[in-house]
Amino acid sequence: MAREIDRRTFLAGALTVGAAGAVPRSLRPATTRPRVRADGANKASSAVKDGTLVLVTLYGGNDGLNTVVPIGDPAYEQQRGNVAIAEDKALSLGNGFALNPAMPGFKAAWEAGQLAIVRGVSYPNPSLSHFQSMDIWWSASTTGDESAGWLGRWLDRSGNDVLQACSIGPQVIPAMAGNRRTAAALQDTTQPQGQLPQADPHFLAFYHELQRPAPGDSALVNAAAQAGQDMLKVSKDAANAMRTQRPPVYPSDVGDLGTQLGVVSELIRAGLPTTAYAVSQGGYDTHSGELATQNANLAQLDTAISAFLASIAGSPRGRSTTVVIYTEFGRRVQPNGSDGTDHGTANNVMVLGPAVHGGLYGDAPSLTKLDENGNMIYTTDFRSVYATVLEGVLGFESKPVLGKAYPTLGFV
Amino acid sequence: MSADLALLAQLYRRAAFGANSSELDAASAAGYKNTVEKLLAGLTEPDSRTPDVPHLTSAEALNRGHGGNSWDEYTNLVAWWVEKMATTPTPLREKLTLLLHGQFPTGFDKVGVPIYMHAQNEIFRTQGGGPFDELTHALSVDPAMLTWLDLSSNQRQSPNENFGRELMERFTMGIGNYSQRDVREASRALTGWSLSYPQGKFQFNTWAHDFGEKTLLGHRGNLAGQDVVRIVTHTEASYRWIPARMWSFLAYPVRPSDPIVSDLAPGYASDLNMTNLLRAIFTHPAFESTAARQGLVKQPIEWVAGIMRALNLRAESFKKQGGAGYLLWVLTNLGQIPFNPPTVGGWGQNGYWLSTAASLAQLNFVQSVTQVANLSVIEETAGPSRVAVLGEMLGIDSWTPRTDALLQHVRDDFTQLVPLALVAPETITN
Numbered sequence: 027m028a029r030e031i032d033r034r035t036f037l038a039g040a041l042t043v044g045a046a047g048a049v050p051r052s053l054r055p056a057t058t059r060p061r062v063r064a065d066g067a068n069k070a071s072s073a074v075k076d077g078t079l080v081l082v083t084l085y086g087g088n089d090g091l092n093t094v095v096p097i098g099d100p101a102y103e104q105q106r107g108n109v110a111i112a113e114d115k116a117l118s119l120g121n122g123f124a125l126n127p128a129m130p131g132f133k134a135a136w137e138a139g140q141l142a143i144v145r146g147v148s149y150p151n152p153s154l155s156h157f158q159s160m161d162i163w164w165s166a167s168t169t170g171d172e173s174a175g176w177l178g179r180w181l182d183r184s185g186n187d188v189l190q191a192c193s194i195g196p197q198v199i200p201a202m203a204g205n206r207r208t209a210a211a212l213q214d215t216t217q218p219q220g221q222l223p224q225a226d227p228h229f230l231a232f233y234h235e236l237q238r239p240a241p242g243d244s245a246l247v248n249a250a251a252q253a254g255q256d257m258l259k260v261s262k263d264a265a266n267a268m269r270t271q272r273p274p275v276y277p278s279d280v281g282d283l284g285t286q287l288g289v290v291s292e293l294i295r296a297g298l299p300t301t302a303y304a305v306s307q308g309g310y311d312t313h314s315g316e317l318a319t320q321n322a323n324l325a326q327l328d329t330a331i332s333a334f335l336a337s338i339a340g341s342p343r344g345r346s347t348t349v350v351i352y353t354e355f356g357r358r359v360q361p362n363g364s365d366g367t368d369h370g371t372a373n374n375v376m377v378l379g380p381a382v383h384g385g386l387y388g389d390a391p392s393l394t395k396l397d398e399n400g401n402m403i404y405t406t407d408f409r410s411v412y413a414t415v416l417e418g419v420l421g422f423e424s425k426p427v428l429g430k431a432y433p434t435l436g437f438v
Numbered sequence: 439m440s441a442d443l444a445l446l447a448q449l450y451r452r453a454a455f456g457a458n459s460s461e462l463d464a465a466s467a468a469g470y471k472n473t474v475e476k477l478l479a480g481l482t483e484p485d486s487r488t489p490d491v492p493h494l495t496s497a498e499a500l501n502r503g504h505g506g507n508s509w510d511e512y513t514n515l516v517a518w519w520v521e522k523m524a525t526t527p528t529p530l531r532e533k534l535t536l537l538l539h540g541q542f543p544t545g546f547d548k549v550g551v552p553i554y555m556h557a558q559n560e561i562f563r564t565q566g567g568g569p570f571d572e573l574t575h576a577l578s579v580d581p582a583m584l585t586w587l588d589l590s591s592n593q594r595q596s597p598n599e600n601f602g603r604e605l606m607e608r609f610t611m612g613i614g615n616y617s618q619r620d621v622r623e624a625s626r627a628l629t630g631w632s633l634s635y636p637q638g639k640f641q642f643n644t645w646a647h648d649f650g651e652k653t654l655l656g657h658r659g660n661l662a663g664q665d666v667v668r669i670v671t672h673t674e675a676s677y678r679w680i681p682a683r684m685w686s687f688l689a690y691p692v693r694p695s696d697p698i699v700s701d702l703a704p705g706y707a708s709d710l711n712m713t714n715l716l717r718a719i720f721t722h723p724a725f726e727s728t729a730a731r732q733g734l735v736k737q738p739i740e741w742v743a744g745i746m747r748a749l750n751l752r753a754e755s756f757k758k759q760g761g762a763g764y765l766l767w768v769l770t771n772l773g774q775i776p777f778n779p780p781t782v783g784g785w786g787q788n789g790y791w792l793s794t795a796a797s798l799a800q801l802n803f804v805q806s807v808t809q810v811a812n813l814s815v816i817e818e819t820a821g822p823s824r825v826a827v828l829g830e831m832l833g834i835d836s837w838t839p840r841t842d843a844l845l846q847h848v849r850d851d852f853t854q855l856v857p858l859a860l861v862a863p864e865t866i867t868n
Contacts, residue, residue, distance in 0.1 A: 196773030
């Protein structure tokens with residue numbers, strides 16, 4: 027019951043002390059943070075970074091051609107017609123590409139060398155189904171045989187702290203659900219929906235006892251119980267971390283994605299042990315009236331991400347935080363008759379943050395040599411992006427997680 | 439509880455929103471098969487028409503800019519439906535309405551017109567138990583779907599694939615049973631289906647329709663939209679996809695290739711009748727299996743409506759917490775917002791609903807429930823049987839030893855007993 031929680035907290039503390047104590051102080055370089063984490067999980071020996079990942083999912087299939095616009099390619103305007111971004115409005119990157127006019131914050135990040143754009147990202151025989159394609163992105167497998175998420179498989183190998191990964195929102199993003207472990211899900215911790223009820227401490231102790239997985243119970247009953255027990259620990263740890271007064275630096279009028287990133291900002295600045303966060307934004311399935319809809323979505327993305335990066339810039343974890351933005355697929359090169367675009371294939375992955383080596387990565391797909399459905403042919407396997415993130419941000423060997431060694435891309 | 443009562447309790451949890459002990463006693467006296475028939479008969483009985491449908495501004499008034507407050511109308515609509523689930527005398531109809539909303543999702547975020555969401559909801563309610571091809575057609579020409587998947591702007595010059603793809607992938611057949619060419623051809627045949635402005639009624643725009651020859655799933659001809667619906671609902675793939683989806687909603691998740699689906703498919707293929715399919719599911723021997731008994735986590739809407747039903751609560755009961763707006767807030771935190779599913783795939787199942795955030799939302803909701811519920815029935819039962827009585831109210835056929843021991847420990851303190859029972863792992867699951 028309550029004692030069990032205390033014991034777990036105590037154990038976590040004991041492990042930190044024990045691990046630090048195991049190495050004579052004189053052998054530890056003064057400037058290096060200990061590689062052993064509070065949860066007792068040692069990182070892979072290939073660890074090169076000790077960063078924090080913020081994974082941003084854009085649902086619906088964002089139109090990459092109108093996000094990072096190949097403005098220098100005459101085929102772009104010819105093919106896109108009335109769904110083309112006007113060259114004089116686009117924010118030029120000076121290399122034949124330009125950002126959507128709604129993205130001045132990304133343009134500033136580019137100029138600061140903190141925006142990497144990986145082009146032509148997809149996988150063999152791309153699926154035009156939202157669900158199948160997102161399953162492939164989440165599982166990092168194209169065969170349909172892998173049910174665990176790629177970050178879930180990283181979690182499976184990364185110790186036991188339930189706060190190791192946090193998915194913001196009511197559900198855990200499947201990318202962060204492993205075979206053995208899953209990410210915590212957190213709502214806005216500054217609001218009642220993110221806080222434990224004001225209840226008698228005995229009540230929470232009873233709740234903890236009630237949510238104890240038992241050998242005779244069904245798998246689902248035990249999974250429900252485990253979520254309940256984890257919730258108590260997550261809520262208490264988050265509440266404790268948030269107790270420290272920090273100046274509120276995150277703006278409040280930044281939309282739903284902004285609210286989610288505001289929570290991540292608070293938690294990063296509070297120094298939570300979490301090293302991977304997931305947030306999301308919907309509304310990118312622009313089969314009709316694309317220009318206005320995508321413009322509004324990207325403006326929200328631009329404002330929210332820019333405010334987020336500014337808000338964490340001064341904190342220790344913030345300096346090693348990297349934002350990775352992906353979506354399930356790009357969109358058809360030629361528009362449909364509804365001033366929108368149908369489902370496509372290859373797309374950009376955008377990576378931002380102080381640790382990022384800004385620039386263009388991967389080859390841009392041709393706008394004229396298309397597949398039989400009029401879609402672009404990919405140039406870069408998405409698992410190379412994941413390998414780069416696992417090794418460059420999370421400091422974790424990618425091969426055991428991805429099942430194969432994919433070449434890394436060097437953007438971080 | 440006897441095995442007989444336990445199975446009936448399970449039936450009522452899946453086919454309805456739970457049953458209390460007097461309903462279960464009546465069901466036991468009637469027998470399992472008669473109880474199934476009674477629930478199925480509710481699909482065609484006249485609707486109770488309670489609670490009253492909240493005021494909804496007509497599409498024409500909204501389009502002319504004389505609307506009321508759409509957000510308020512939407513909020514009231516959410517509370518209306520949850521309350522209907524909690525109070526209906528024909529609970530299978532409301533359950534099927536909920537399942538069909540997950541099968542044919544449309545979302546207020548994009549549709550934007552509350553009265554469209556209600557109109558679609560009535561199609562689920564009035565036609566859900568009938569032939570699936572007719573249901574699919576009714577939903578395809580309905581304003582909510584025409585808007586949600588952009589069918590209303592699908593024109594022959596360059597067809598919009600949104601509806602044509604999801605019609606096959608999600609609504610009727612499942613992925614892997616059609617090609618990109620079929621998506622294109624279906625979309626061509628569906629051109630011209632649109633909405634009148636400002637009335638917001640279905641209309642066929644001859645000028646926008648492609649009258650050329652198309653080939654869809656091997657059928658060649660000058661196909662029109664209604665041909666597409668007929669063809670896709672009468673495929674071998676659809677004869678497996680729909681039974682697989684319904685079995686997954688009501689027993690445990692299966693793929694279309696599962697042997698259970700082989701049992702259900704021939705009967706379903708013979709008439710596409712959803713009432714007969716439901717009967718086949720509830721009377722299949724595997725519905726009584728351990729896999730089925732332990733096969734599901736309650737959807738949050740089922741859990742909330744079930745609690746309200748068991749404890750006789752209405753939206754008005756939560757007046758102090760915010761009434762209709764409070765119910766919407768609770769469901770938002772639990773991750774299942776009525777009339778606003780996250781994608782055209784609807785919601786996930788089981789593990790999808792289990793998260794630390796959802797557990798926290800549950801814990802917060804049951805605190806409010808304990809404050810507003812009239813608990814006199816439990817109060818009147820003193821001693822160890824109080825815990826069993828509470829279980830019977832909630833349609834839980836038996837508490838696990840762990841839960842029973844804990845609830846017995848706190849049985850004299852309602853502020854502990856009631857919320858703990860409502861969030862016990864066996865109450866969260868199904």
